[in-house]
Amino acid sequence: MFQSGPIFTRTLDHAGLWSGVISRGKTLRLTDLQGGANVGVLLYNADLTVERYNMPDTLKGQHTYQLTHPHCLHSDMGRLLASITADTAGWHDTACGCSDAAQVAAKYGKKSYQSGHNEFHRNGRECFLIELAKWGLGKRDLVPNLNLFSKVTADEAGVLTFVPGNSPAGAYVDLRLEMNTLVVLNTCQHPLDPDPVYHPRPVKLEVFPAQPVALTDTCINSRPENLRAAENTAAYHALRD
Amino acid sequence: MATFILTESPLVAADAVYRQVVNAGDHWSHLIKAGQTLRILDLEGNQAADTLFYDAHDTNNRYSASDTIRHQGALYLTTGTKLISTEGDVLLTIVADTCGRHDTLGGACSRESNTMRYAHEKESMHACRDSFIRGAQECGCGHDFGKRDITCNINFFMNVPVTPEGGLTFADGVSAPGRYVELRAERDVLALISNCPQLNNPCNGWNPTPVEVLIWD
Numbered sequence: 001m002f003q004s005g006p007i008f009t010r011t012l013d014h015a016g017l018w019s020g021v022i023s024r025g026k027t028l029r030l031t032d033l034q035g036g037a038n039v040g041v042l043l044y045n046a047d048l049t050v051e052r053y054n055m056p057d058t059l060k061g062q063h064t065y066q067l068t069h070p071h072c073l074h075s076d077m078g079r080l081l082a083s084i085t086a087d088t089a090g091w092h093d094t095a096c097g098c099s100d101a102a103q104v105a106a107k108y109g110k111k112s113y114q115s116g117h118n119e120f121h122r123n124g125r126e127c128f129l130i131e132l133a134k135w136g137l138g139k140r141d142l143v144p145n146l147n148l149f150s151k152v153t154a155d156e157a158g159v160l161t162f163v164p165g166n167s168p169a170g171a172y173v174d175l176r177l178e179m180n181t182l183v184v185l186n187t188c189q190h191p192l193d194p195d196p197v198y199h200p201r202p203v204k205l206e207v208f209p210a211q212p213v214a215l216t217d218t219c220i221n222s223r224p225e226n227l228r229a230a231e232n233t234a235a236y237h238a239l240r241d
Numbered sequence: 242m243a244t245f246i247l248t249e250s251p252l253v254a255a256d257a258v259y260r261q262v263v264n265a266g267d268h269w270s271h272l273i274k275a276g277q278t279l280r281i282l283d284l285e286g287n288q289a290a291d292t293l294f295y296d297a298h299d300t301n302n303r304y305s306a307s308d309t310i311r312h313q314g315a316l317y318l319t320t321g322t323k324l325i326s327t328e329g330d331v332l333l334t335i336v337a338d339t340c341g342r343h344d345t346l347g348g349a350c351s352r353e354s355n356t357m358r359y360a361h362e363k364e365s366m367h368a369c370r371d372s373f374i375r376g377a378q379e380c381g382c383g384h385d386f387g388k389r390d391i392t393c394n395i396n397f398f399m400n401v402p403v404t405p406e407g408g409l410t411f412a413d414g415v416s417a418p419g420r421y422v423e424l425r426a427e428r429d430v431l432a433l434i435s436n437c438p439q440l441n442n443p444c445n446g447w448n449p450t451p452v453e454v455l456i457w458d
Contacts, residue, residue, distance in 0.1 A: 054393075055348070057357070100329055139302075139327065141389060228357050
């Protein structure tokens, strides 16, 4: 798919955290190296961070509760932040949010830096807040996040079930950024993962150079809502470029 | 079809310390003190009352859809549901509900998302997130209280079923004239309602109608 190798590679071990601005057209590939990983992700328009990923618009716009290829990730301004251009896991959660300190302590016990060094127990919420602060953002900017690689189903009554084994070793998901995007992520375990052992799985990040987007692009043409959002995004770029 | 649990309230309207009709398309904000009970009454049926809640003493601590969903291990709101904040606090508890199901996935319509969901020419139509912004600007929380504070809201009286296969649908309304939901404030909370003016889908029968809010001590 890509004409050249990645321009950026990083592996996050334990409960890793990362943030960076990726310009439009480039693709972020996240690979679950051992299987069973979870990547909490928040996305913001890097040029104006008050525009951010919006879970309801993403779900409503595509009549779906779960995310996979060829879904798109919508902002709260009727535009696209990213498209899921490839996915070998098949189901990604965006309703259940992230873990917090109290939940991690109750579930796994406390492990401080003093006792665990860099394997101490982190939680998704604090990881988000740490990275958000580096871009001038904070608690007001916390919104429901993506949980890549994690599957949570709902029955008729709406009761949730975490489905283990959704993501095998080597599973990957590609996010093509549709605008200059601040990506904030961490690899803390999914908050509903029933595994009683604290062991966030390693995840590889790779960023590939921008490729031309065909008019026949499967993500943008997968639903009329995505096409209209892409047209809104193009209009935004036309006014700025 | 899931069986809905309906719970009636012992409170009578004549004892309420506050009553206000919120017309379709209007916004409303009010302080609900700890221990007070807020009722939202669907006057004509199948109206979507888009609602946000904030800790009145720290508006950074606000209703969180994902924390609420995760805390109760289920998607829909009804009697017994605790509304959880971004700090993990219980803001309010649903103590009565004659509708049986309320949505917290679908969020609020906006002029921008209407262009995405329906058609570019729908941009001119009045939408909830603009009402929320006006409500935020007028609620007395400071001049900076605005778009960053408009997060994923509750849609009282709206039914957005999820299938086991991961589909999401907009079903017929399950509310009716006179149905209500009641919430007890567990701390001082600021409530912000946008009474939805959406004319493009059947969530309110293509006919947005008023709701009434009542508060008891």
